Amino acid sequence: MPRRWWRELTFLVRTAIRVDPWRSLGTVLEPLGALMYPLFGWFLGVVANGVLEGDTTRLVAGGLGLLVTVALHYVSSFVATGIRVRLAEQVGFALDREIAELTATLPGLEHHERADYQERLELLRQHQGILGQALNSIVSASTALVGALGTGVVLALLHPFVLLLVLFALPAFPIASIQQRWQAAAEAESAAPARLARHLRHLTTDREAAMEMRVFGLQREILSRLDAAWATARRPLHRATAKETLTGTLRSLSFAIGFALAVGFVLWQATRGAASAGEVITAVIVCQRVQNQVLGPAYSIAGLGRVLRAAGRLLWLKDYAREVTARRRGDQPAPERLSDGIRFEGVSFRYPGTGSWALRDVTLHIPAGSVVALVGENGAGKTTLVKLLSRMYEPTEGRILVDGVDLRDIDPLAWRARLSAAFQDFTRFEFLARQTVGVGDLPRLDDVSAVEAALERAGATDVLPALPTGGDTQLGASWPDGVDLSTGQWQKLALGRALMRDRPLVVFFDEPTASLDAPTEHALFERYAEASRSGTEDGRITVLVSHRFSTVRSADLIVVVDDGRVREWGRHDELMARSGLYAELYSLQANSYR
Numbered sequence: 001m002p003r004r005w006w007r008e009l010t011f012l013v014r015t016a017i018r019v020d021p022w023r024s025l026g027t028v029l030e031p032l033g034a035l036m037y038p039l040f041g042w043f044l045g046v047v048a049n050g051v052l053e054g055d056t057t058r059l060v061a062g063g064l065g066l067l068v069t070v071a072l073h074y075v076s077s078f079v080a081t082g083i084r085v086r087l088a089e090q091v092g093f094a095l096d097r098e099i100a101e102l103t104a105t106l107p108g109l110e111h112h113e114r115a116d117y118q119e120r121l122e123l124l125r126q127h128q129g130i131l132g133q134a135l136n137s138i139v140s141a142s143t144a145l146v147g148a149l150g151t152g153v154v155l156a157l158l159h160p161f162v163l164l165l166v167l168f169a170l171p172a173f174p175i176a177s178i179q180q181r182w183q184a185a186a187e188a189e190s191a192a193p194a195r196l197a198r199h200l201r202h203l204t205t206d207r208e209a210a211m212e213m214r215v216f217g218l219q220r221e222i223l224s225r226l227d228a229a230w231a232t233a234r235r236p237l238h239r240a241t242a243k244e245t246l247t248g249t250l251r252s253l254s255f256a257i258g259f260a261l262a263v264g265f266v267l268w269q270a271t272r273g274a275a276s277a278g279e280v281i282t283a284v285i286v287c288q289r290v291q292n293q294v295l296g297p298a299y300s301i302a303g304l305g306r307v308l309r310a311a312g313r314l315l316w317l318k319d320y321a322r323e324v325t326a327r328r329r330g331d332q333p334a335p336e337r338l339s340d341g342i343r344f345e346g347v348s349f350r351y352p353g354t355g356s357w358a359l360r361d362v363t364l365h366i367p368a369g370s371v372v373a374l375v376g377e378n379g380a381g382k383t384t385l386v387k388l389l390s391r392m393y394e395p396t397e398g399r400i401l402v403d404g405v406d407l408r409d410i411d412p413l414a415w416r417a418r419l420s421a422a423f424q425d426f427t428r429f430e431f432l433a434r435q436t437v438g439v440g441d442l443p444r445l446d447d448v449s450a451v452e453a454a455l456e457r458a459g460a461t462d463v464l465p466a467l468p469t470g471g472d473t474q475l476g477a478s479w480p481d482g483v484d485l486s487t488g489q490w491q492k493l494a495l496g497r498a499l500m501r502d503r504p505l506v507v508f509f510d511e512p513t514a515s516l517d518a519p520t521e522h523a524l525f526e527r528y529a530e531a532s533r534s535g536t537e538d539g540r541i542t543v544l545v546s547h548r549f550s551t552v553r554s555a556d557l558i559v560v561v562d563d564g565r566v567r568e569w570g571r572h573d574e575l576m577a578r579s580g581l582y583a584e585l586y587s588l589q590a591n592s593y594r
């Protein structure tokens with residue numbers, strides 16, 4: 001057994017024991033119950049011989065044996081099934097919970113943004129249910145193995161020659177393992193198109209997409225792409241199933257030949273007086289089960305392969321989480337306040353798994369207490385700078401210094417606790433309206449006055465009073481008494497959330513006001529920047545990403561990003577005087593408003 005399988009198997013067993021040790025112990029009842037069938041066949045033979053020979057002692061002993069085996073079989077399967085079902089449910093939930101915790105607490109974004117990791121996570125999500133069945137597979141594999149062992153002993157006792165029947169059933173093992181490999185390859189091949197199919201199906205039911213789907217008349221196009229993606233996803237699975245059916249049929253035919261030979265041999269022995277009638281009965285009863293007794297372990301082990309693959313993916317996620325967490329080392333606390341500010345020193349960055357530079361050789365000083373605006377065309381690298389500053393990723397080359405300390409050396413959780421942010425793709429937390437804002441500073445989740453103050457700063461005091469029960473209104477139309485908000489209202493709450501924390505060192509506004517009109521956005525940031533500069537001694541830095549130059553022009557520092565490089569930086573007047581890229585972009589926008 002490869003080491004990997006052993007690790008996966010012990011992980012599942014350990015999880016079961018951790019979740020419920022007594023029920024885990026109870027699962028051994030089922031394999032013990034599996035011994036009852038071959039014993040039943042044996043006692044049946046004893047009873048038959050007792051009847052034929054008029055031997056009351058054998059008759060009674062055989063009868064008692066039958067009674068005990070039947071009783072134990074039913075009791076053990078009844079009790080053990082109850083135990084197994086309950087334990088499987090508990091283990092399934094424990095593993096689901098573990099996956100949720102691992103994905104939610106991973107320190108970076110790589111697992112969401114890298115196609116190869118996405119694929120693994122998708123497979124894990126798809127097969128998450130299988131993990132709940134893990135215990136079933138392990139127990140049924142052990143049950144089948146114990147049953148097969150019992151059958152083997154009874155066959156050998158009948159006549160060693162009859163044991164050869166097992167040879168005819170043994171191809172089940174390689175066949176099951178080949179079939180399992182076909183299945184695994186088919187699953188891997190269908191993962192990408194299946195993900196595409198799910199995405200397309202989501203588009204047909206998604207409320208957000210509904211408008212554009214109708215305006216552009218995309219329904220037929222999306223449906224036909226869905227059909228194509230679905231067919232592509234199913235094709236490898238169907239091919240694998242067809243091959244499995246064919247090999248399964250050949251395997252059964254070969255066993256039928258073995259069965260005929262084994263039973264024929266015992267009958268021949270009987271005609272020679274070398275086998276009793278009871279042995280003939282035992283042979284027929286036990287031999288006809290050999291195929292199932294071997295198929296059982298073969299397929300349970302193959303089924304276990306599926307479970308182990310799913311467990312392997314979970315272990316991959318655990319290893320990955322451990323590795324990422326170790327890589328994101330740093331045990332220094334976040335600074336209490338900023339005095340020098342943040343320095344980029346020769347920072348270059350390539351998204352993992354890609355070949356091109358998203359940022360190249362960025363050297364820049366953002367002074368403490370400043371409002372810095374990042375401008376540049378789409379794809380220039382502005383959001384990437386924000387991701388590096390918030391430690392979603394580490395620079396590929398160079399370093400970022402926070403008051404002279406390498407950001408890598410600062411504990412990521414401590415650093416994040418001193419950040420705040422509002423993004424263009426803000427999250428619609430469907431909680432009570434005030435909590436949707438309050439989550440911006442968890443310790444003050446239910447602090448109504450803190451929420452009101454944050455909304456005041458965000459210029460969003462009009463949102464809560466307009467709701468049926470104010471801040472206590474459940475958001476999200478799919479919940480009882482839940483209401484939905486306009487995009488602008490959602491965005492205002494997201495802004496409020498970004499302004500909840502009392503003493504952030506860095507606040508990011510990455511185009512969070514796209515749904516607000518330009519003058520409102522301008523007024524909001526003027527007010528915010530004013531308060532931020534005068535009201536804090538923490539040296540707070542505000543990083544603003546905006547395409548609106550009317551908002552950008554009042555920043556203390558404007559950084560022009562172009563094709564991953566910082567082309568120029570300075571105040572608005574300085575940059576205009578240079579007549580460079582900024583001046584060109586600014587004039588273009590100013591002219592378009594005329």
Ligand SMILES: Nc1ncnc2c1ncn2[C@@H]1O[C@H](COP(=O)(O)OP(=O)(O)OP(=O)(O)O)[C@@H](O)[C@H]1O
Pocket residue numbers: 113114351354358376377378379380381382383384385
């Ligand atoms: N997760 C990712 N994986 C690989 N490449 C990425 C990823 N995110 C962004 N990129 C690439 O990095 C470059 C910079 O992207 P970034 O999102 O930083 O641009 P931006 O200036 O914020 O653009 P926009 O104004 O459109 O938001 C682009 O070429 C983009 O394609």
